[in-house]
Amino acid sequence: MKRVFLVAATAAAAMAVALCLAALQCSASHKADAALSQVEATVKAEGAGPESTKAVVEVLGEDGLAVIEAVKVAPNEAAPLGDLPEGAYSLRVVQAPVNGDGSTYKLPKQPTAFKVGADGRAVSVEVELEPLAVEDMTKEQLEAAADELEEEGKESAQSVRDEAVSRPSVPGSADEVTSKPSAPSSEPTKPNGGGTSTVPSDPSSKPDDTPSTPSHTHNWVAQTETVHHEAEYTTVHHDAVYDTIHHDAVMGSVYVCNGCGQSFSDVASATAHEKEAIDNKNWACTSSRVDRVVIQEAWDEQVLVSAAWDEQVLVKDAWDETITTGYKCSGCGATK
Structure with missing residues (x-):
């Protein structure tokens, strides 16, 4: 009787364990099927x-x-x-x-x-x-x-x-x-x-133990050089500059014989004419008058102030330009 009880108890314990395992498996399966x-x-x-x-x-x-x-x-x-x-x-x-x-x-x-x-x-x-x-x-x-x-x-x-x-x-x-x-x-x-995507196609698969070469992404760095540019000029022509000066008319005096109307430029010539008239008893020519006459008409004169000349005018200052000659990878040294 004692032996039968032990067998029954053992069977009951085994059944309990089986039920627990089944419950755990069911829970795991439920989780997997979430x-x-x-x-x-x-x-x-x-x-x-x-x-x-x-x-x-x-x-x-x-x-x-x-x-x-x-x-x-x-x-x-x-x-x-x-x-x-x-x-x-x-x-x-x-x-x-x-x-x-x-x-x-x-x-x-x-x-x-x-x-x-x-x-x-x-x-x-x-x-x-x-x-x-x-x-x-x-x-x-x-x-x-x-x-x-x-x-x-x-x-x-x-x-x-x-x-x-x-x-x-x-x-x-x-x-x-x-x-x-x-x-x-x-x-x-x-x-x-x-x-x-970089995600593995099968996350549950075991990783490959074979070492792989890491991928490399080029980091292209510009390679530059400096080019100097000289200043730029343009030529500007300047015409000659003149100033206009006005000259008034030039006036002078002449001596005119009252008798014959002959004019003389100086007193001596007029006096000699009158003396000759007296000697010849030509009384009409023994006197003269003084008249004002234009010796030179008024005129304008062009006077040079500055001669024509060319000027170099700065258009653009000298400057340095940085140009790209190519690119070089800072990691592996590759160029392009």
């Missing part, structure tokens, strides 16, 4: 179009680590990012889109928070970026924009890079338009479409 919600994001960027580069976004968990790593999305278009379980998350824009002329957008200072429910319903997240015009961009921001255009094979990359040369440098200003991705979570979520 509903996932598809998350899609829209990056609103006024003025961005098909010719613009894509934005890069990531989804962070409550610990600030990336549960969905960098995904490229077209601006102003809803794009699926992946499936997430219930929880609190935030959407962070890592790279702003760049337009063909080099204009871009400022990254939000804080990630956009959102929640995923337990009902499996899809979640849409929107974030709006502030436009940044080319004329308001710094050297570093334009260079970052050129890098992004170049990476996506846009022909305007070089003209944007050339524009950056003459812009003021503000160290750290590139962080307003591009930033480093966040550290990945130990349990990244597989993206469900939506574009290129």
Whole structure:
């Protein structure tokens, strides 16, 4: 009887253990089958179009680590990012889109928070970026924009890079338009479409123990040289300058015989004429009068004040120009 009781007790204990294991397995299975919600994001960027580069976004968990790593999305278009379980998350824009002329957008200072429910319903997240015009961009921001255009094979990359040369440098200003991705979570979520992502295609798979060569992104640094330009002059001709001087008429006195009307320029000549008339008893010519006459008419004279001359006038000061001769990667030394 005692033995039968022991067997029964043992069987009951075994059944209890089995029931506990079944309950645990059921709970684990229920957890594994928990509903996932598809998350899609829209990056609103006024003025961005098909010719613009894509934005890069990531989804962070409550610990600030990336549960969905960098995904490229077209601006102003809803794009699926992946499936997430219930929880609190935030959407962070890592790279702003760049337009063909080099204009871009400022990254939000804080990630956009959102929640995923337990009902499996899809979640849409929107974030709006502030436009940044080319004329308001710094050297570093334009260079970052050129890098992004170049990476996506846009022909305007070089003209944007050339524009950056003459812009003021503000160290750290590139962080307003591009930033480093966040550290990945130990349990990244597989993206469900939506574009290129750095998330592994199978998070549950074991990592490959074979060491891999780390990827390298070129950091192109402009190589410049200074070209000196001499001052520029133009020749200005100045005509000769004259002054007009007016001369009044020149007057003089003449002696006119009252008898015959003959005129004499001086007294001696008039007196000799009168003496001769007396000797000849020509009494009509024995006297004379004095008349005022114009010896030279009034006239104007052109007097040279300054001769004609040529002057060299400065048009543009001498200046130094910094030109870009090429680009060199600060990491590997490659040139282009």
